[in-house]
Amino acid sequence: MKGILLALAFVCGLMCVKAQAQLNLIPAPVEYSARSGCISSKEMAGLHEKVRISQKTLLRLLKGRKLEDWQLKSAYQLELGKKGVKIVAADEEGVFYARQTLRMMASLNSSVTCCTILDWPRLRYRGVMLDESRHFQGKDFVMKQLEMMALLKMNRFHFHLVDNPGWRVQIDSYPKLTRLTAWRPQAYFWDWEKNEIGGPFVEEGTPGAYGGYYTKQDIADILSFANERHIEVIPEIEMPGHNYETRAAYPELACSLPGGGKDPWELCPGKERTFEFLEKVLLEVFDMFHSQYIHIGGDEARKNNWKVCPDCQARMKAEGLKSVEELQSYMIRRMERFAHEHGKRIIGWDEILQGGLAPDATVMSWHGIEAGLQAVKEGHDVIFTPTHYYYLDYHQDPAQFRAVGRHVPLEKVYSFEPLSESISEADAHHVLGVQGNLWTEHVQDAWHAEMMLYPRVFAIAETGWSQAEKKNWPDFERRASALSQVARKWGYTVYPPDSTRPREGCD
Numbered sequence: 069m070k071g072i073l074l075a076l077a078f079v080c081g082l083m084c085v086k087a088q089a090q091l092n093l094i095p096a097p098v099e100y101s102a103r104s105g106c107i108s109s110k111e112m113a114g115l116h117e118k119v120r121i122s123q124k125t126l127l128r129l130l131k132g133r134k135l136e137d138w139q140l141k142s143a144y145q146l147e148l149g150k151k152g153v154k155i156v157a158a159d160e161e162g163v164f165y166a167r168q169t170l171r172m173m174a175s176l177n178s179s180v181t182c183c184t185i186l187d188w189p190r191l192r193y194r195g196v197m198l199d200e201s202r203h204f205q206g207k208d209f210v211m212k213q214l215e216m217m218a219l220l221k222m223n224r225f226h227f228h229l230v231d232n233p234g235w236r237v238q239i240d241s242y243p244k245l246t247r248l249t250a251w252r253p254q255a256y257f258w259d260w261e262k263n264e265i266g267g268p269f270v271e272e273g274t275p276g277a278y279g280g281y282y283t284k285q286d287i288a289d290i291l292s293f294a295n296e297r298h299i300e301v302i303p304e305i306e307m308p309g310h311n312y313e314t315r316a317a318y319p320e321l322a323c324s325l326p327g328g329g330k331d332p333w334e335l336c337p338g339k340e341r342t343f344e345f346l347e348k349v350l351l352e353v354f355d356m357f358h359s360q361y362i363h364i365g366g367d368e369a370r371k372n373n374w375k376v377c378p379d380c381q382a383r384m385k386a387e388g389l390k391s392v393e394e395l396q397s398y399m400i401r402r403m404e405r406f407a408h409e410h411g412k413r414i415i416g417w418d419e420i421l422q423g424g425l426a427p428d429a430t431v432m433s434w435h436g437i438e439a440g441l442q443a444v445k446e447g448h449d450v451i452f453t454p455t456h457y458y459y460l461d462y463h464q465d466p467a468q469f470r471a472v473g474r475h476v477p478l479e480k481v482y483s484f485e486p487l488s489e490s491i492s493e494a495d496a497h498h499v500l501g502v503q504g505n506l507w508t509e510h511v512q513d514a515w516h517a518e519m520m521l522y523p524r525v526f527a528i529a530e531t532g533w534s535q536a537e538k539k540n541w542p543d544f545e546r547r548a549s550a551l552s553q554v555a556r557k558w559g560y561t562v563y564p565p566d567s568t569r570p571r572e573g574c575d
């Protein structure tokens with residue numbers, strides 16, 4: 069009998085050693101130390117939890133390590149023992165992240181080694197962007213992705229709500245935006261947009277119309293769900309380009325040219341009524357969203373109309389602007405002042421650097437990383453979302469369904485380092501963080517959107533949270549595989565998807 073017990077103890081010990089060697093947790097924590105004993109994941113669900121929220125106690129546990137205030141807020145120490153769990157944090161946010169760690173360890177490991185984890189984030193902005201204009205998914209889908217983001221300790225959801233193919237948020241002062249331009253006859257984006265010129269819109273309620281939008285109540289529901297998970301939702305209201313839908317609803321916002329001008333996308337910054345429109349829309353958006361930031365787009369305006377529009381030319385003369393780039397800069401600066409008056413800061417795509425950057429603007433660097441490096445040198449905050457690493461509409465496999473863009477497999481996503489050597493230690497605080505962008509030109513269905521997000525979002529989460537020296541591709545690949553299997557059980561489509569899964573909407 070004694071022999072059997074010894075053998076059992078030996079086997080259990082081996083399991084623990086194995087569990088220790090293969091800690092399945094994303095993102096990897098700062099410090100992990102295994103203790104004796106292990107617990108089955110079933111037992112973890114019933115463990116007694118003792119929580120202490122005390123900055124003083126946490127600082128003592130950090131033993132002199134210097135953390136920024138925002139890091140301290142998210143930091144936690146977790147002690148997992150056979151009899152219970154002890155969490156120490158300076159703030160509720162830290163307790164929340166400790167619980168996410170426990171949740172992931174229990175979900176991914178059948179047996180978890182007793183341990184102590186001391187952990188905090190490397191970067192303050194760890195985000196995902198979803199384009200809901202080109203194809204609309206709706207509230208349940210968004211909440212499902214917020215749930216996964218929370219598990220991965222991601223904390224910013226960039227909501228791309230308006231763009232050429234559809235306006236997706238209720239604005240009471242301009243009801244045609246949702247009554248008319250949230251709906252179109254064709255569901256699939258490329259059936260609607262031909263040769264970079266958008267197709268028609270139809271009235272809400274038209275039989276067979278494709279589209280949808282978020283009511284103010286929907287937004288309130290999403291924000292409440294996100295707040296409980298310590299995720300800030302940042303809305304994007306595009307200007308001055310990507311406004312085909314706005315002009316379809318309110319043609320008077322286009323340049324004073326036949327048909328609004330050759331470029332069908334842009335608002336006219338020469339007209340005061342354009343600013344009146346943007347300010348009224350933003351006021352309603354500020355009322356709905358409580359984020360510190362508002363994203364104002366700023367990308368891909370062609371500006372050809374402005375060169376010949378009498379209103380734009382008059383504005384340039386009156387303001388002493390020498391180029392249409394300076395006219396765009398005038399518009400962004402003016403909108404930044406408006407945002408400041410209402411206690412908000414702006415983020416824009418890196419084109420907002422052209423013609424002079426608004427003083428307090430944060431730059432989302434998407435054309436590679438150079439624009440971001442330039443903005444950092446000029447003293448601006450930057451979020452890195454480089455196309456060739458973090459554009460999640462790019463394919464993971466050349467044979468993938470509706471593959472577009474470059475080949476951006478998981479390892480490539482994982483390899484991105486946001487604090488490149490050319491950023492000095494003194495400037496590093498300007499790098500707010502990282503974000504994966506899911507543009508949806510080719511992504512119509514929910515399963516397809518998830519397949520593009522996962523597992524690549526796991527890699528972005530680890531780059532945003534874990535210390536650079538903790539990153540390890542072979543180990544991450546193993547952990548990502550374990551999380552992928554569990555996520556599939558929870559109903560997420562993770563690349564590569566199960567080949568037996570029905571692909572509704574496939575062509």
Ligand SMILES: [Zn+2]
Nearest residue numbers: 323336377380
């Ligand atoms: Zn104009």
